[in-house]
Amino acid sequence: MIYSVATGFVLWILFPIWYTLSSSFTKPSKIGIHPTPFWPENPTLNNYRIVLGIPVHGKNCVPGIDIKLCETAQSNVSVNKIVETMLHSFYVGALVVIFTLIISTIAAYSLSRYRFIGSNFFLNFTILSRIVPGLVLVAPIFIFLRVLNLLNTPWALIISYTSFTLPLAIIILKNYFDQISIDLEEAAALDGASRMQTLNLIILPVAVPGLIATGVLVFLESWSEFFFALVLTDSYTVPPLLAGFLSMQTFNWTLLSAATVIAIIPPVLLTMIFQKFIVTALASGTGK
Amino acid sequence: MLLAIPALLTVFQSLFVVPADGIGIGEFTKIDNYLFLFKNExxxxxxxxxxxxxxxxxxxxxxxxxxxxxxxxxxxxxxxxxxxxxxxxxxxxxxxxxxxxxxxxxxxxxxxxxxxxxxxxxxxxxxxxxxxxxxxxxxxxxxxxxxxxxxxxxxxxxxxxxxxxxxxxxxxxxxxxxxxxxxxxxxxxxxxxxxxxxxxxxxxxxxxxxxxxxxxxxxxxxxxxxxxxxxxxxxxxxxxGIGSALAVALAFIALIGGLIAVKTLYRKIEV
CATH class of the missing domain: 1.10.3720.10 (MetI-like)
Structure with missing residues (x-):
């Protein structure tokens, strides 16, 4: 009984992904077979080669059916932009993570340790702003960036993503700092350490798991974000590039599936590796 | 604050006919954008x-x-x-x-x-x-x-x-x-x-x-x-203008939805 339910879940989770994976190994000419096969017939790596910009060898190009395949290898630039775009995504993600972590560590630490005027308001406001979605804010941000002439630069994304990920990061880190015993700090203070020194030398090393989890979550968010990347830049990061595939003249699902598989490898790896940290952080971060 | 200013601006814009380049705010129309929406099927x-x-x-x-x-x-x-x-x-x-x-x-x-x-x-x-x-x-x-x-x-x-x-x-x-x-x-x-x-x-x-x-x-x-x-x-x-009005309406619905969720689920804790 329990195994049949479990199998059901596995199928429910895996089927869509499996189809994408198997399509990415299928030859474009074999894609329309009915009933749709579970397993690609004569699997090929050509889709990946094209998407990654590796030239397809002449003997693989069957004239007639695969002629498009041969041409796209050299000429179609938008298809094999995936590598470059992923580097952009990494760049944006890394900077967003750095900025968010610096700002949110200081903010979360002060929220966790001090009671200043308006600290409660600030905390509640942070939680509330997590609920206000980006969709509602896009027009003013768009206009700001336009006035500042930052549209279609990585900074457009870095600035807007940082402002969106900050609340989440602050909440998670505050909860994390709350759990760290205050004794350590008092000892440090007795030894004459300043607040910033305490934060740097005592708290940060202890808080590494929390920082990792927050960093990974922030990175995932900036990797996945589509709407802002779509309207603020010209396909600078991965999601809008993939969306651009959909409206291409010579649309090709096998190529798109290969690109999709490549695009989800980094987030999947990250979550697999840091799963424990992330789930704990999420559960605590949203638990308030 | 990075989020608060755009949020207020959205509400603000929803009250105007904003020109297409998005710079400046154009004509003040009070709640016309909302009236337009509410009359719209x-x-x-x-x-x-x-x-x-x-x-x-x-x-x-x-x-x-x-x-x-x-x-x-x-x-x-x-x-x-x-x-x-x-x-x-x-x-x-x-x-x-x-x-x-x-x-x-x-x-x-x-x-x-x-x-x-x-x-x-x-x-x-x-x-x-x-x-x-x-x-x-x-x-x-x-x-x-x-x-x-x-x-x-x-x-x-x-x-x-x-x-x-x-x-x-x-x-x-x-x-x-x-x-x-x-x-x-x-x-x-x-x-x-x-x-x-x-x-x-x-x-x-x-x-x-x-x-x-x-x-x-x-x-x-x-x-x-x-x-x-x-x-x-x-x-x-x-x-x-219309877009901002829509965004405000959506935020409003989301807020109500969130409140309903919190109210119904929290009340039952005390029972």
Whole structure:
């Protein structure tokens, strides 16, 4: 009984992904077979080669059916932009993570340790702003960036993503700092350490798991974000590039599936590796 | 503050006819943008559709997520593998969820049809996404696919803190499995459920990526949600005034939805 339910879940989770994976190994000419096969017939790596910009060898190009395949290898630039775009995504993600972590560590630490005027308001406001979605804010941000002439630069994304990920990061880190015993700090203070020194030398090393989890979550968010990347830049990061595939003249699902598989490898790896940290952080971060 | 200023600006803009270049604010029209919306049938229909989509999404992902969490809380061989799998959909960006499902459900090459045919549930390939009756359900299903995994992970974290002895004590006292679920597990999970539901309300109402990838609001207007309408007003018709009014309306609905979720779930804690 329990195994049949479990199998059901596995199928429910895996089927869509499996189809994408198997399509990415299928030859474009074999894609329309009915009933749709579970397993690609004569699997090929050509889709990946094209998407990654590796030239397809002449003997693989069957004239007639695969002629498009041969041409796209050299000429179609938008298809094999995936590598470059992923580097952009990494760049944006890394900077967003750095900025968010610096700002949110200081903010979360002060929220966790001090009671200043308006600290409660600030905390509640942070939680509330997590609920206000980006969709509602896009027009003013768009206009700001336009006035500042930052549209279609990585900074457009870095600035807007940082402002969106900050609340989440602050909440998670505050909860994390709350759990760290205050004794350590008092000892440090007795030894004459300043607040910033305490934060740097005592708290940060202890808080590494929390920082990792927050960093990974922030990175995932900036990797996945589509709407802002779509309207603020010209396909600078991965999601809008993939969306651009959909409206291409010579649309090709096998190529798109290969690109999709490549695009989800980094987030999947990250979550697999840091799963424990992330789930704990999420559960605590949203638990308030 | 980075978020507060744009939020206020959105409200502000919604009161004006903003010129298409978005610089300056144009003519002050008081609440004309809102009046225009309230008199507009498309607006109301889209609101209802958004709420309907959100409801399907919330119920679907909570039920599936809860079931998955309960299942994973039991001990069986392969449990860790399944738990690892749960992360997989969640790691996919929303847009990619949309892309994956669009082609999975495709009426010509999709595997979904292939499975249904093999099971003899349908006799020939059917394009679910271009059928107005099915499109909304299928887009919601794709969104549920991702969200239910997050729900499961969060609820599972909650379940694992449930002290086993309470459960055992109740079963010694003769409580059946359903009674135990209702009187022990559910109350225990209520804080987690509240959080999850609030998250779901937001994700459900704001869903854009999946719709964009799967149907672009079609067929007809069968999957045009408020979020998609806002996108069109802003960036296709560059109608910032109306777009902002729509955005404010959407934020308002989300706020009410969130409040309803918190109120209903929290009240029951005290009972």
């Amino acid at each position: 498309i607006f109301w229909a889209t609101c209802l559709r958004s709420i309907w989509f959100a409801l399907i999404f919330i119920v679907g992902s909570t039920v599936i997520g809860l079931a998955a969490a309960l299942l994973l809380n039991e001990k069986f061989v392969g449990r860790m593998v399944l738990r690892g799998l749960l992360v997989l959909p969640w790691a996919c960006p929303w847009l990619i969820v949309g892309i994956i499902w669009k082609w999975f459900l495709d009426g010509n090459i999709g595997l979904f049809n292939g499975v249904l045919i093999r099971l003899h549930l349908i006799s020939h390939y059917k394009d679910f996404l271009s059928d107005p009756k099915w499109a909304l359900w299928m887009t919601a299903l794709a969104a549920i696919w991702r969200q239910s995994c997050l729900v499961a992970l969060l609820l599972l974290a909650g379940l694992q803190t449930l002290p086993r002895d309470i459960w055992d004590a109740a079963s010694v006292d003769g409580a059946g499995i359903i009674q135990r679920f209702r009187h022990i597990t559910l109350p225990w999970l209520r804080p987690a459920l509240t959080v999850v539901t609030v998250l779901n309300v937001i994700y459900g109402l704001m869903q854009f990526d999946v719709i964009f990838a799967m149907t672009q609001g079609g067929p007809g207007s069968a999957t045009t949600l408020l979020s998609f309408l806002i996108y069109r007003q802003f960036f296709i018709f560059t109608n910032f």
